[in-house]
Amino acid sequence: MNEITKPPQGFDSGTTSGYDVEEVRKDFPILSREIYGKPLVYLDSAASAQKPRRVIDAMVTSMTEEYSNVHRGVHWLSATATTRFEAARKTVQRFINAREDREIVFTRSATEAVNLVASSWGRTNLREGDEIVISQMEHHANIVPWQMLRTEKGIVLKIVPIDEAGTLLMDEYEKLLGPKTKLVALSHMSNALGTINPVKDIVRIAHDKGIPVLIDGCQGITHLGVDVQDLGADFYVFSGHKLYGPTGIGVLYGRAEILEGMPPYQGGGDMIARVTFEETTFKGIPHRFEAGTPAIVEVIGLGAALEYLMELGLDRVAAHERDLLAYATAQLLEIPGLRIYGTSPDKASIVSFTLGDAHPHDIGTIIDRAGIAVRAGHHCAQPLMDFYNVPATARASFALYNTFGEVDALVASLHRVREIFG
Amino acid sequence: MMDELRDLYQEVILDHGKSPRNFRHPEDANREARGDNPMCGDKVTVFLKVSPGGVVEDAAFEGRGCAISTASASMMTELIVGRTEAQVKSLFESFHEMCTKEDHEHVHHDGLDDEAMEKLQVLAGVRQFPMRVKCATLAWHTMDAALAGGTRISTE
Numbered sequence: 001m002n003e004i005t006k007p008p009q010g011f012d013s014g015t016t017s018g019y020d021v022e023e024v025r026k027d028f029p030i031l032s033r034e035i036y037g038k039p040l041v042y043l044d045s046a047a048s049a050q051k052p053r054r055v056i057d058a059m060v061t062s063m064t065e066e067y068s069n070v071h072r073g074v075h076w077l078s079a080t081a082t083t084r085f086e087a088a089r090k091t092v093q094r095f096i097n098a099r100e101d102r103e104i105v106f107t108r109s110a111t112e113a114v115n116l117v118a119s120s121w122g123r124t125n126l127r128e129g130d131e132i133v134i135s136q137m138e139h140h141a142n143i144v145p146w147q148m149l150r151t152e153k154g155i156v157l158k159i160v161p162i163d164e165a166g167t168l169l170m171d172e173y174e175k176l177l178g179p180k181t182k183l184v185a186l187s188h189m190s191n192a193l194g195t196i197n198p199v200k201d202i203v204r205i206a207h208d209k210g211i212p213v214l215i216d217g218c219q220g221i222t223h224l225g226v227d228v229q230d231l232g233a234d235f236y237v238f239s240g241h242k243l244y245g246p247t248g249i250g251v252l253y254g255r256a257e258i259l260e261g262m263p264p265y266q267g268g269g270d271m272i273a274r275v276t277f278e279e280t281t282f283k284g285i286p287h288r289f290e291a292g293t294p295a296i297v298e299v300i301g302l303g304a305a306l307e308y309l310m311e312l313g314l315d316r317v318a319a320h321e322r323d324l325l326a327y328a329t330a331q332l333l334e335i336p337g338l339r340i341y342g343t344s345p346d347k348a349s350i351v352s353f354t355l356g357d358a359h360p361h362d363i364g365t366i367i368d369r370a371g372i373a374v375r376a377g378h379h380c381a382q383p384l385m386d387f388y389n390v391p392a393t394a395r396a397s398f399a400l401y402n403t404f405g406e407v408d409a410l411v412a413s414l415h416r417v418r419e420i421f422g
Numbered sequence: 423m424m425d426e427l428r429d430l431y432q433e434v435i436l437d438h439g440k441s442p443r444n445f446r447h448p449e450d451a452n453r454e455a456r457g458d459n460p461m462c463g464d465k466v467t468v469f470l471k472v473s474p475g476g477v478v479e480d481a482a483f484e485g486r487g488c489a490i491s492t493a494s495a496s497m498m499t500e501l502i503v504g505r506t507e508a509q510v511k512s513l514f515e516s517f518h519e520m521c522t523k524e525d526h527e528h529v530h531h532d533g534l535d536d537e538a539m540e541k542l543q544v545l546a547g548v549r550q551f552p553m554r555v556k557c558a559t560l561a562w563h564t565m566d567a568a569l570a571g572g573t574r575i576s577t578e
Contacts, residue, residue, distance in 0.1 A: 357440065359488035361462050362431070365551055369427055378463035391463045391486045420431050421489075 038371030046397030058304035088303025105252040113237035113252035118145040128154035135160040166193040166342040188220025192379040193342025194350030223348035245305035249298035266291040321349040349398035360394040367413040429547035439489030444499035457564030495561030
């Protein structure tokens with residue numbers, strides 16, 4: 001494979017200064033392996049990103065040298081594990097620029113973070129007839145928890161439409177916000193289209209009407225980062241594994257004032273101040289929402305991932321990914337019969353596409369044999385697939401370790417698909 | 423590597439995938455079921471006309487799927503017509519074995535099965551692609567559900 005790190009001559013993308021992707025790739029052990037005898041070309045980071053050595057080492061060290069339960073016990077290991085665990089919370093705080101570390105709640109996943117808000121905040125604050133505004137492009141994780149609440153509470157879901165390019169219709173959004181709107185829950189960036197939503201405007205418009213906002217940041221944070229104080233959202237959720245960290249760990253950021261007013265999500269150990277059989281008093285935030293032994297090793301791994309990203313520089317990562325997106329878009333559109341879904345002017349490095357009559361599943365299988373991993377399916381966004389009237393798309397997502405040579409390999413493999421499907 | 427792909431995407435499969443047979447909704451169908459593959463979003467509805475004596479007189483399907491699932495559904499509708507419910511079930515068992523087991527044997531060795539299995543052999547390539555077995559069997563599971571009275575099934 002042609003391992004080039006800059007776009008070929010004649011392609012003007014604006015170069016990525018000082019970003020040496022080949023050096024970065026060395027940080028990710030899995031990237032040197034082969035699949036079916038071909039170098040792995042991993043273009044599925046939007047589903048889950050690969051892990052740098054730093055994360056793997058931090059987790060191994062935690063388990064081999066510093067492991068114990070946290071927030072209990074007076075012994076050295078417990079104290080050390082607790083220190084590492086809470087240091088990771090501070091790292092998350094720093095990464096998203098939260099005002100306080102107690103605004104960071106660790107969950108099992110971003111999905112659980114949305115469910116936590118639906119269950120705790122939603123059940124407390126919503127009444128029959130109240131409205132929640134979501135959009136056509138949401139991931140199932142930001143649809144289904146609200147539907148479950150709809151069944152329970154009789155609330156109403158309002159859907160912000162998108163245009164053919166996959167851009168949120170902001171006029172329609174504004175019109176949907178009425179006296180009954182109690183929450184706006186929208187994604188920072190579409191996992192299926194790559195569209196970046198104007199979340200700052202979204203928050204400002206909602207707040208002008210006194211409506212709180214939850215932003216699903218799973219995709220957005222990996223490409224753009226987030227400054228939650230600048231953004232102003234009341235809740236921001238994301239997962240660890242898409243941010244080059246481990247699975248099994250997600251984050252709910254909530255403004256302290258709003259978290260303070262929320263009842264616990266689950267009951268159990270680690271979330272109580274005092275328990276008698278007559279009465280239990282709960283801890284303050286964030287521990288009130290973290291019942292049970294947390295994902296200690298995973299939290300430490302997530303902290304290591306965020307340290308790694310901050311050292312690498314999110315701006316440089318974003319610039320590299322923008323170049324990859326521009327190059328991939330131009331190259332893919334050269335392939336006869338290829339259609340890209342999601343052509344919003346403001347998008348990050350995800351390219352969803354179909355190719356002639358070939359079903360995305362067939363595309364995925366054929367290019368897999370060339371060592372190329374893409375997602376083929378509905379991307380947990382079936383209402384969006386219905387909007388475009390396709391059962392599925394193939395999705396190539398580009399991350400900080402992908403190269404221009406890998407884009408070329410993808411393009412070459414898609415020509416192979418065209419050969420087979422004539 | 424490419425040989426396995428060629429085994430999977432044989433001309434017969436590509437032909438059935440592009441021009442599926444019996445892709446229609448018969449008005450006199452008396453059994454029907456819908457199948458979903460939640461992993462990829464594929465959907466298929468199978469329509470059967472079964473005689474009072476339990477013989478499949480017509481079989482058809484509608485839906486959207488990949489080349490493998492469409493070809494499999496198309497070939498199935500051609501092969502099950504004229505068979506009794508018991509014969510159809512036995513063919514499904516043999517087909518399922520072929521898709522999942524390297525050293526498969528036809529479950530029942532009646533003449534009907536052998537002839538149909540020879541035609542279905544073109545789908546045996548999915549064995550090398552475990553993620554695609556559900557594509558090949560979706561229509562069959564759905565047909566089985568239709569025979570059983572019609573319901574909605576999911577391959578998960």
